[in-house]
Amino acid sequence: MKEKGGATLEQAYVSSITDEIFARIDGLSYKADCPLPLEDLRYLRFLHRDIHGSVLVGEMICHVCIVHDLIDIFKRLYQAGYPVEKIRLIDEYGADDEISMRDNNSSCFNFRFISHTRRISKHGLGLAVDVNPLYNPYVKTVAGRQVSEPATAAAYCERQRDFPYKLQKGDLCYRLFTEHGFLWGGDWTDRKDYQHFEVSDEMAAILGRRT
Numbered sequence: 001m002k003e004k005g006g007a008t009l010e011q012a013y014v015s016s017i018t019d020e021i022f023a024r025i026d027g028l029s030y031k032a033d034c035p036l037p038l039e040d041l042r043y044l045r046f047l048h049r050d051i052h053g054s055v056l057v058g059e060m061i062c063h064v065c066i067v068h069d070l071i072d073i074f075k076r077l078y079q080a081g082y083p084v085e086k087i088r089l090i091d092e093y094g095a096d097d098e099i100s101m102r103d104n105n106s107s108c109f110n111f112r113f114i115s116h117t118r119r120i121s122k123h124g125l126g127l128a129v130d131v132n133p134l135y136n137p138y139v140k141t142v143a144g145r146q147v148s149e150p151a152t153a154a155a156y157c158e159r160q161r162d163f164p165y166k167l168q169k170g171d172l173c174y175r176l177f178t179e180h181g182f183l184w185g186g187d188w189t190d191r192k193d194y195q196h197f198e199v200s201d202e203m204a205a206i207l208g209r210r211t
């Protein structure tokens with residue numbers, strides 16, 4: 001997995017955002033009003049397996065501060081055969097989170113402000129990762145009605161059931177992310193985001209000041 005402009009680290013290829021990579025994200029996940037410097041982002045490529053055990057190549061863009069965490073986490077998931085169906089740049093879905101989630105695509109960086117604020121979301125900083133999102137939706141109750149994101153994930157909001165790619169507290173994916181200091185959206189009480197791991201607000205604030 002070696003090529004010009006990057007380095008191979010523990011079975012993963014890592015590089016800065018080269019012109020070639022920037023051309024793939026410009027105006028998509030890296031929008032015109034993105035204040036995050038490109039120097040703070042890294043491109044990763046690594047192996048993962050789907051539920052049939054097929055070996056696939058994943059691509060992800062994240063904040064430079066969590067590169068080594070993600071390399072270690074995905075290396076260990078791969079070695080253990082923990083299934084992650086698709087890991088493609090969200091730009092392949094027009095940087096549309098809903099479309100990417102419906103395709104069960106795992107991803108990290110996608111620049112956006114939190115609705116109605118000028119605060120950048122953790123995904124917008126490359127500090128949050130969604131894993132197998134179709135089967136591990138974001139679930140909240142609005143006016144007494146349960147809604148899910150993606151909207152096609154209603155069948156997977158019932159967490160007592162067993163189904164493929166289900167992420168749950170105590171499983172390998174949960175353990176690896178939390179051992180690396182990430183918080184899990186499945187632990188939130190006002191809503192649930194079963195696909196979502198993010199660095200703490202304290203860490204994000206430190207990184208935000210730095211950038």
Ligand SMILES: [Zn+2]
Binds near residue numbers: 123128130195196197
């Ligand atoms: Zn997320």
